[in-house]
Amino acid sequence: MVRTADAPASGRGRVNRGTEETRDRLIEAALVEFAANGFDGASTRAIASRAGAHQPQINYHFESKDELWRLCLERLLGELDVVIAEHVAGIDPTDEPAVFAAIIRGLVVFASRRPELNRIMMHEGTAPSDRLTWLVSNHLEWRHRDLGRRWISLTDQAMAAPLPVDVLYHMVIGAASLLYANAPEARLLGIEPDSSGAVADHADSLVAMLLPSYRPQH
Amino acid sequence: MVRTADAPASGRGRVNRGTEETRDRLIEAALVEFAANGFDGASTRAIASRAGAHQPQINYHFESKDELWRLCLERLLGELDVVIAEHVAGIDPTDEPAVFAAIIRGLVVFASRRPELNRIMMHEGTAPSDRLTWLVSNHLEWRHRDLGRRWISLTDQAMAAPLPVDVLYHMVIGAASLLYANAPEARLLGIEPDSSGAVADHADSLVAMLLPSYRPQH
DNA sequence: GTCTATAATTAGATAGAC
DNA sequence: GTCTATCTAATTATAGAC
Numbered sequence: 001m002v003r004t005a006d007a008p009a010s011g012r013g014r015v016n017r018g019t020e021e022t023r024d025r026l027i028e029a030a031l032v033e034f035a036a037n038g039f040d041g042a043s044t045r046a047i048a049s050r051a052g053a054h055q056p057q058i059n060y061h062f063e064s065k066d067e068l069w070r071l072c073l074e075r076l077l078g079e080l081d082v083v084i085a086e087h088v089a090g091i092d093p094t095d096e097p098a099v100f101a102a103i104i105r106g107l108v109v110f111a112s113r114r115p116e117l118n119r120i121m122m123h124e125g126t127a128p129s130d131r132l133t134w135l136v137s138n139h140l141e142w143r144h145r146d147l148g149r150r151w152i153s154l155t156d157q158a159m160a161a162p163l164p165v166d167v168l169y170h171m172v173i174g175a176a177s178l179l180y181a182n183a184p185e186a187r188l189l190g191i192e193p194d195s196s197g198a199v200a201d202h203a204d205s206l207v208a209m210l211l212p213s214y215r216p217q218h
Numbered sequence: 219m220v221r222t223a224d225a226p227a228s229g230r231g232r233v234n235r236g237t238e239e240t241r242d243r244l245i246e247a248a249l250v251e252f253a254a255n256g257f258d259g260a261s262t263r264a265i266a267s268r269a270g271a272h273q274p275q276i277n278y279h280f281e282s283k284d285e286l287w288r289l290c291l292e293r294l295l296g297e298l299d300v301v302i303a304e305h306v307a308g309i310d311p312t313d314e315p316a317v318f319a320a321i322i323r324g325l326v327v328f329a330s331r332r333p334e335l336n337r338i339m340m341h342e343g344t345a346p347s348d349r350l351t352w353l354v355s356n357h358l359e360w361r362h363r364d365l366g367r368r369w370i371s372l373t374d375q376a377m378a379a380p381l382p383v384d385v386l387y388h389m390v391i392g393a394a395s396l397l398y399a400n401a402p403e404a405r406l407l408g409i410e411p412d413s414s415g416a417v418a419d420h421a422d423s424l425v426a427m428l429l430p431s432y433r434p435q436h
Numbered sequence: 437g438t439c440t441a442t443a444a445t446t447a448g449a450t451a452g453a454c
Numbered sequence: 455g456t457c458t459a460t461c462t463a464a465t466t467a468t469a470g471a472c
Contacts, residue, residue, distance in 0.1 A: 057437080188351065201385070240456090262447080
């Protein structure tokens, strides 16, 4: 089914190319600015400027800076899910170590490609706020529970390193993502986080440390 | 040699009790605010209020908000050095795995006691800035080099996990500190980062993962 | 939908009385 | 040294022409 030019859609299905594109560019620019400078440090002027738009367009396309922030998080988390799904695809779901290893690899690869998500979460996690409460209850809680369940199952099978569940989540995310979240700092230290092969090595090392008795088949 | 009351010191050696105390409280309050909200999110009014002082006192005691921030970092880094020195004290310096393990334990213990340092560093590491350049060249560079040298030596002795030097620093710091840096997030997930015994277990787990063949004597 | 102009608030820093 | 009052600049959000 093709939509013809002389019969433009109306109402709920209506699509305005120019508008959707600007909205999209604003979200993309916002997520970069929020990641680099935090919520308070990211001015709506800087966001609009990065998107090639004017500052008042933000409040035309979004209810507030807060709503824009939430849309940034949902875009990034959606992309994370895609990358993890790609890594898990084709693996036997009953092979729990292999699935867990694929999730960890997905986390490392995503953190290197899209450091913005981990940057924003590290900014927001340092103090209670309405944004943090929204983020945890809508997006983080189930992910945390899911990873914990998998870890306990692997622990029961003696496949897991001796790591308490309560530290697993943050240790894994910290070990997987700080290098990329703080890439500007790393570069000043002479490290190039995205150099070829380094990301895969990083992921392999982390998997090997978490699942000492697991050896992936090549 | 005792300074008598009727001969108050003057010039460079002069000490004003009230002043030094206010200055001290302002630094302590600032470091908490910078850690919670980032440099931009921490207003000088909020800092002064937390210290029980008025906002203009900040510019009386410090040249600028930037200088106050640098003094916060130097206080925190000084405290980190003390905690690491305490953990390394009494260990045979030629026992490289034991020294490395003690440093890691010191990092975990300090991150749990004083999460402000890692919070601030995670805020600042997400974008280039004069603050970040100052921090890296004055305080982070030598620490990074020192840890890397120790890791290479342990790798040569086959005591280290198969982890590239270039990822070691951030993986260790991320694994050691994210739980405490993002404690407000962890608490919303139902985790109490500072519960008794958990910090020591965290440190032991991390050491065991990094130095698989090292077994500490109890 | 996009633009200019601006309202309303808050920021860091300063002046001057005490 | 500490306080009140205030300056200048920057912030988010809105009004209204086009």
